[in-house]
Amino acid sequence: MGVEDIELRERSAAARARRTVEDAVPMSPATYPRLSNESLRQALHKMHLIRRFEESAEDAYMRGLVHGTMHLSIGQEASAVGICAALEPTDYMTSTHRGHGHCIAKGAQVSRMFAEFFGKEDGYCRGRGGSMHIADVSTGNLGANGIVGGGIPIAVGVALSMKKQKRSSVVASFFGDGANNEGAFHEALNMASIWKLPVIFVCENNGYGMSTSTERSTAVKNVAERASAYSMPGIVVDGNDFAAVVAAAFEAVERAKQGGGPSLIESKTYRVRGHSRSDRNRYRTKEEIETWLARDPIGAFERQLLRQGVVTVSEIDAIRADVEREIADAIAFATASPAPTVEELTRYVYSD
Amino acid sequence: MPRVDMDMSEGRISRWYVEEGAKVAKGQPIFEIETEKAAMEVEAPASGVIRDLSTTLDVPLPVGSVIATIDDAGELAAAAPPGREPAPRLASAPRPVASEHRAEPAATIAPHVTSAQGDAASSRRATPLARKLARERGLDIFSLAGTGPKGRVQGEDVEKAHLEAKPKPPISMFAGSVSRTPLHAEWLRRGEGAPVVLIHGFGADLNSWRLFLAAARLGSPVLGIDLPGHGGSVKSRVASFEALLEEVAERLRAESLGALHLVGHSLGGAVAAALSRCAGIEALSLFLVAPAGLGPKINEDFISHFPRARTACELARLIPLLVKDPAVLGPSFIKATLRQRQKRDGGELDEATAALFPGGTQRFSVRSTLDSLAIPAKIVFGAQDQIIPPQHMTGLPGAVAIHCFPELGHMPHLEAPARVAGLLKELMRSTR
């Protein structure tokens, strides 16, 4: 697949939003050739877990339990879970400031994530990193990043390492549309391509880098078009359509594993919350947000699975109930976890 | 050239710490030797004056060669306070050195090893300020007791030792038992009622109030007092603010004045404020004109040059710092000041500067006195004051009345005597 395959979509985000998942994806068992029904149910579980995790984190933030700020990915769950569905636990990932979804999708426990948000010693970063640096190295998540584009060259380095060590793992590098204008993005894609490294570059295009729309920030219509400059396949998918994301992800992962080098997937989606906790939403309209709310990826996925007979209504209810319990337990765990001590302030700067 | 190392046959002087003609004290490091292994400081084997200093540096000199002599000057022994002889520093093998009579073991030198584990007796922890002051006062830093951490000698330690070492009229801080010349005081006006006590500022004397008094036409008796080191009290010296205060208090107590009004300018203002709390002084009111003691700054240029000014020209340069309109302090003021100066050696004011205003800093504070004052008080100052920053007059308790004259300088009582006197009278009336 090359640039010519890039599906050119309407410019306006609202117009894009009007195309529903149901329109785009025909219901047939062939929708998920590579995923078992159990995997699909797990994917739905993860999407709910991400959603409820972020909603609860937002709630805890408002209660003053979470320090700093955070970037919620509500509305982008299909993208995170879809890409990670194609990855093995041994595969790697670099994430972004909007990384809660990626982290859970790759297999992290919400209890330790909450502990991190509460600044506790049981947190994934022992309370040192917080939301913006959330990571779980045990599941291959090398970390969210506070620097836009910061993780992209690192992912290329990890891929180089895999190749040199003849390990079969691949690396998925998530980043936003805003990051595609950083020099690091361009330099990284070029190197990944010349050295044919097993990387899947995943641009989660939610239409805006903070307040700046892609129309105002980016010379090309689709970030995926950048791929042609670095001789790699670039594909645009509907990021709110789990099936579309999964299909593109498997293809890219297979290419990478077979030595075919990197791919660039542009997953078009939308963040329904503000950029961070201090966003006044001046750069977009209520109407635009509502249009996208109507395209909620979780609802669409549930309807699709119901229609295909993969889940029943009561199974969905059970998933939701499980998620509620998991979240409640996680918050209890995190609340009880000890805080780090000031004596250990300068620990972990160097290897002990 | 002393042998400072077992297998040393020659050494190089890497640097001298003293110059030809310098007075050195026994035990003071005087030069540094470099051998193959280390650099060592060598201390003076005796006190005296350095002569015939060999200026060749970094050239190997045979052990035993003469590199300098120390003339027994005798005078240094007096400078070191008694009972503070440096602890004897022993060299395992004393070598004859630094004397024409090489064979004589009298003057021996002890190598002072600057390496880490140098024993306490042979190294001296001292701050740069302490070293500087010791240098200036001709004191041996090794002879001083350090009160800082690990026995570090600090500036204060040197000052204390200096004062102790100095032959001068004894000053007892608060005892008042030692006999000394009482301060000079003079009734500037006779009258009825509680007396007014006037205390002048630094470098002035009681005569400086005459112009003000003429304008004030007070009904009360007025007593002027000369601060130690000033006017008719030059025989008394200023050792510290507290000592000065005690002397003034003692003098006033001797007059048995009963209830009185305290008026002070600048340094005298601080004294007046502090006096209001002294035992045996019954103050009715407190009137402070551009008082010191409310903040740390004081014009260093003025404070260091005014006491030394010996010519009309030097004085004239300083006058614009004192008053907004230099005409206020005209030729008669300059003449009077110079006449005063001729009567004394001038050292007493330098001493007062060192004790009260070192480095342009007011070493004393009377702020706490004002914080819980039970008598009415006024502070009068000029916003153009260039001696004491007007900012110092801020942040005082609400009960103290503040009068700021925007167009006046450091001497409101001379720049606008009638207006300032009006305020004084208002204050005195309020106490009836």
Added chain:
Amino acid sequence: MSTRTEERSVLRPQDACAAHRRIRSRATGARELSYAQAIQEALAIAMEADERVFLMGEDIGVYGGAFQVTGDLVQRFGPERVMDTPISELGAAGVAIGAALTGLRPIFEFQFSDFSALAMEQIVNQAAKLRFMLGGAVSVPLVMRFPSGSGTGAAAQHSQSLEAWFAHVPGLKVVQPSTPYDAKGCLLAAIADPDPVMIFEHKLLYKMKGDVPRGHYTVPLGEARLCRPGRDVTIVATSIMVHRSLAAAKELAGEGIEAEVIDLRSLRPLDRDALTSSVKRTHRLVCVYEGVKTLGIGAEISASIAESDAFDYLDAPILRLGGAECPIPYNPELEKAAVPQTPSIVAAVRDLVHGRR
């Protein structure tokens, strides 16, 4: 534009006393503004007065800037002069330098000072050196603003105090205003300056209020400010540490220790005279800054004193209080412990003055 005044003296009377401040306010038409508003006002005055002046930065337009410093300026001056850039720090910094080289006066906002690391090449290798390399044939009248510092829970990559990096580079000027008054005056001075000026603004100061005169005035770059006279010890502080040091000085005054507090204001040029003359009076020096202590601005200040004639006046070791030897942690308690706070300043100064150090 209204009156131009240049502040000369290091001691501004209004700092000493609130009453003075109010009197002065009436006289000069000053009123209370927040630090962020003071900066915005300076930007507006400069853009109004000189059409060569324009702003560049990420989300400084409709969004108003991450800290609402540019606010609604885009409505007043339009998107051509309040330019949102893509997230391209290196490139955008270079663009600003090119514009400055050829007749414009760009003011560049980093969203967080941490992201200046991406633009280091253009700042350090280009902006700082172009004039010199070209033998004086060009100049780079560029202003860059850097929201800095910890205390917001933004963790390791959004909380740094990197000013010392820049102060190490000849060709750059580096200032750290600590009050709304200085924020406006320094920015206007920087805009008028023919060379690149880096302004580090502590994020916790943006909401701080203070008197700001109306109209145009400048605060000379390279002059320290005496905030509080004192006799026992000199505290040299930068940015938010000025306020923590003043609070500490107030507390210490209750114990009879009179600390002099100097706001350095400018790291390059460095006002060495203000430091030496103060140390000569107080005999003790404490440097307080948020950047990492080791090899930071305190090292330069200490060395300056040690090399100067003020050395002989030191009556205690020089003390540095700076950031801990670690990145800024997320946990709020650790975050606080990572930089000097008022109680730690009080304790250190007390020990020093009582000869326990």
